[in-house]
Amino acid sequence: MSQIRAAILTLSDKGSRGERVDESGPALSSWLAERGVKTVHAHVIPDEYEQIVEVLTDWADRDIADLILTTGGTGVSPRDVTPEATAQVCSRMIPGLGELMRQESLKITPMAALSRAAAGIRHQSLIINLPGSPKGAVENLAAVWPVIGHGVEKIRGGQEDCAGRFDR
Numbered sequence: 001m002s003q004i005r006a007a008i009l010t011l012s013d014k015g016s017r018g019e020r021v022d023e024s025g026p027a028l029s030s031w032l033a034e035r036g037v038k039t040v041h042a043h044v045i046p047d048e049y050e051q052i053v054e055v056l057t058d059w060a061d062r063d064i065a066d067l068i069l070t071t072g073g074t075g076v077s078p079r080d081v082t083p084e085a086t087a088q089v090c091s092r093m094i095p096g097l098g099e100l101m102r103q104e105s106l107k108i109t110p111m112a113a114l115s116r117a118a119a120g121i122r123h124q125s126l127i128i129n130l131p132g133s134p135k136g137a138v139e140n141l142a143a144v145w146p147v148i149g150h151g152v153e154k155i156r157g158g159q160e161d162c163a164g165r166f167d168r
Contacts, residue, residue, distance in 0.1 A: 006065055007041040007068045008025045008068075009069070010024055010042070011044075011045060013047050024130075024137045027134035028137055056086065057122070066125060066126065068127045070128070070130060074117040075114055075132075082129050083118040089120075091123075101130075101143050105131075117140065121155055126148070
């Protein structure tokens with residue numbers, strides 16, 4: 001498979017108004033770069049359902065990235081609507097990625113039980129919701145990273161079998 005292209009969407013009311021510097025997007029981009037993944041686009045918008053739907057739809061429909069990461073908006077506050085927006089744009093959800101992120105995060109903090117992070121597919125893009133903190137975003141991406149390359153490959157039509165890939 002060719003190099004994975006990533007796009008990062010940071011959801012932050014304060015960040016979108018310039019009242020807070022986005023640290024999560026750059027942290028994810030740096031982490032991805034260390035693994036040979038190019039971040040082709042990054043943007044900060046407010047925690048607004050319609051805007052999130054619009055950007056995720058646009059990015060996936062224009063095929064700008066194989067992997068679209070969101071950071072922020074996965075908690076339980078009234079403004080946390082990222083999982084709902086993700087579910088709206090995806091044709092198929094991948095519950096195992098959210099489950100794995102919560103499982104691994106619970107080893108670090110009991111607050112992980114409040115995460116509502118989701119993941120799914122729109123056209124040929126894998127969309128994954130990550131927490132808003134730089135540390136949490138990177139830890140959650142690391143938790144699912146071992147399956148991301150294969151997932152992206154399969155979404156893009158790859159024919160390689162899953163069997164034996166991770167058998168112990």
